[in-house]
Amino acid sequence: MQRKGSWHAASVKFVILASLCGSASAQDYYRLVPTKPVLPLNIPEISNKASGYKSAISLLAKVGPWYNESRVFKELEKNVTRELEKGFAEVAQTGQRGVLIKVQVLSTPQEAGPYYQLRGDGATFVGTGPNADAVCFAKKCFGDNLDAPIPAGASLAQGSGYVWVERGTKGQYTRSLYQASSLEDRAKQTYFNQETRDAYMQAVKGEAYSAYVDNLSTRLKLKEQKETLAVLEAKRKETIAQVAKIEEEYAKEMRRQAQIQRNYENLAALHGILSTASMLASAQNAIGENLGDAADFSSPEAVLDKLKAMAAASGAEAADIKVRQTTQKSAQGEIERQTLEFGAKFEMPVPAPQGTVLLPLP
C-alpha cells in the first residue's frame, strides 16, 4: 500500500515538474509578497548638472587618479565625448532620455608609480534608454561583450565605471557616474531570475516604446498616419495587459497545482487511517474545491485517484495558459515590429539586435 502511495506521489511530481520546465523559479507564485521583486534602481556614486554633456569627463576626475595623466585624460575625454555624441544622436531619433557609456582605465604597477592606459578606447557606448539600469540590462552589460582584453599585469583603475548622461526638460544635462559593479550586479540578478527578467524586460520595453512612439508621433503630419500609430499603440498596450492578466492566471493555476500536490501527499499518508468520507471531506477542505458526488467515491483510493487526475489536469491547464501567454507575447512582438517598420518610413532608426531598450537581448 505504501509503495502504491509512493508511486502516486512520484507520478504527480512528474506532472508538476513537466509544467515547471522553462521556469527558473516559481517560488513567487506561492507568495503574496514576492521574494524577488524587481530591484530598485541604482543610485549613482556622484552626480551633477551642467548645460552640456561634453565635459562629462570632469565627473571622472573626482574619483579617478588617472585624471592627472594628461595623455590618458585627453584621449579619454575625446573618446567619451565621441561616444556621447553618438548616443545623443540616437536619443534625438528614438526619444529616449539618456546615454550610457562604459569608461575603463587600466593601471599597471611600476617602480616609478602606476602606469595608466585606456582599456580599448576607454569609452564604450552601451546604449540609450530611460535610465542607466534599463540600458545596462537590455545590453546584458554584465557580460564581457563590451570589453577589450586586459593586458597581463594590469587591472581596472579606481574610477572606472559607467557614465550616464540625460537631458532634462529645461535643456540641462544630468551626468552621473555609477560603479561598474552596481549596474552589472543588478542587471545580473534581474536577468538570472526568469520572473524578474520577464517582468523587467516588459517594463523596460514598455517605457522605451512609449518614448519611441511619442517621438515618432511628432514626425507625423497626416491624420491617417497618426491614426495608424494610435491603433498600433493601442494594440500594443492591449497585448501587454493581456500578458499580465495571463501571468496572473498562470500563477493561480500553479498555486492550485501545488496545493493539490501537497494535499495528495498528505492524504496518501492517511490512506487506510481515515474513512473514505473523511478522506473526501479533508481533500475538499484542503484544496477548496468540490471533488464531486460523495457516492462516486467508494474507497480512499478513489479520492486519491481524483486528486491525481486533478493534478494532471492542472498541469495541462498551466501548460495551455503558458502557450496562450507565449501567443500574446508573440503578438506583442509583431505589433512592436510593425511600429518600428512604420517608424522607419519616417526615418526613425531601427534598433540594433545587439541589445537596446527597444530590443533587449534575450
Add this chain to the structure above:
Amino acid sequence: MRFNLPFQPSRRRVLRQLSSMGVWAGMAREFSRLGVAGLLLSRSGSADAIEPVTTGLAVASTVAGLIAAHNQGDGGLAGTLKATLEYQRALSKQLLAVQEGLALVVKKIDLMEARFQEMLHQQRVKTLQSEIGTQILRYDHEVTTRAGTFRSFSAWLKDDETQRALQDIGNRLESSASQVQQERWFDALTALYVCAAAFTALGVRSARGEQNAQLKAEAQRYLNIFELFENKTEAGTVAHSNANVRSVIALKEKEVREKMGIASMPGAGSQVFVPLGVLAVFDSTPFPPMTDECVPKNKECRIPFHQGFEMRAPLTSAFQLEKNSKGGSIEILQYSLGPAQAVPTAGNARKIRPLTSVRSELAADHLKAAVDSDYFKAAQAKADQYKPAVDQLNLELARAALDGSALVAISATRQRLFRHFGKGA
C-alpha cells in the same frame, strides 16, 4: 490489506456483526458501552476519570476540520468590503467557534495521563491558548459587544480605547507568532492556533485601518510560518510526522502481529482472532450419551467425553466517528481487542491438554467449565497483556489523523489568505 473496502461500515453495523456471532455478545456490549476509545484506556479501572488519549486527538482533528471548513468557503467575506463591522463580526464568529474547539482540546489534554500530556506538549498548548485563544476572545468582545455600544463603525474605530485594544491584540498575536518560530513549535496543535491567529491578526489590522500592502505583509508572515510547519525534512514538524507516518504505523502493526501471533491486521469493519491456546473439557457424567458400540455391553459402559475449546480474542478494526459540537466530524481507524473467548473445536479432543472436567451433558455447561477454568483466566490475562500494544497502535493512528488534519487546516488557511487578497484559484 484492509484498505480496499467497497463500503464504510458504521459502528452500529460492526456491532451488529459482532453480536450476530453469539458468543461475543459480552464483548460487543462492552464495546457499545465504552466505544472504541473507551477500550483504549490505559488505566481501565478508572475510566471515568481519565480522558482517552485517542479521543483527545480525534477532537483536535475535528477542530482542524472546522478550521479547514471555515476557510474552504469564506462566506463571501472576500467579496465584501473588509473594513466593515459586518466583516469583522463574521470573521470573529468563525474564530470564536475555532477558539471554543481549541478550549475543549485543552480540557481534554488536562484530563489525560501525564505521559500523554507531555506527548501533546500540554504546556505549549496552554501558552498558546492563553496568548492566542485569549486574543481571539478579546477581538470578539471588541467587534461584537463593545462596537455595538457606538453609534457607528467609524465611531468605534476612531475611539482611542478601541485603537489601544486592537493594537495590543495585534502586538500579542505578533509576539506569539514570533515565539512559535523562535521556539520551533511546529506540531499539529500549534498549527491550529497559528491558523486561527492568522485571521485574527488580519481582522485586527484591517480594523486598525492598515492598508492592503501592510495586510499582505502580515499575511505573508503567516504563509512563511506555514512553510515551516510543512518542512518535511525538519524533525518535529507536522509535515515530517506526516511523511513518516506509514513507516511508524507499519512498525507498530508488525509489533502487534508478532506479539499476538497473527498473520495480518483486520481490515476496517472486520476482525481476526488472536490465538490464546486450546483447552479440553472432560465430561465425567455417570450416564454419558451412549454410542452403538456400547449397546451390547452394559450401562456402565462409559465413553470418556472430551470437548476441545480454542481460546482466542477477537481483534476488531472499525472507523471511530468523532463529532464536535459545531457539526464537524472525523472517522479514524481504531483497533480493539475483545475479551477472550472459548470456541468449541471439532474432532477428537482426547489428546488436548490442559484438561478440565465437568459433569453435564449440556454443551453450555462444557463452555462454562472451559471459561471458568484457570486455564481460560490465564488466557484472558495473556490477552490483557496485548492491549498496550494495540493502544499504542491506536494512538499512532489518531496522531496521524491529527497531523494530516492540521496540514489540511494549513492548506485551507493558505488558500483563504490568497483569496482574501484576490489571488484565489
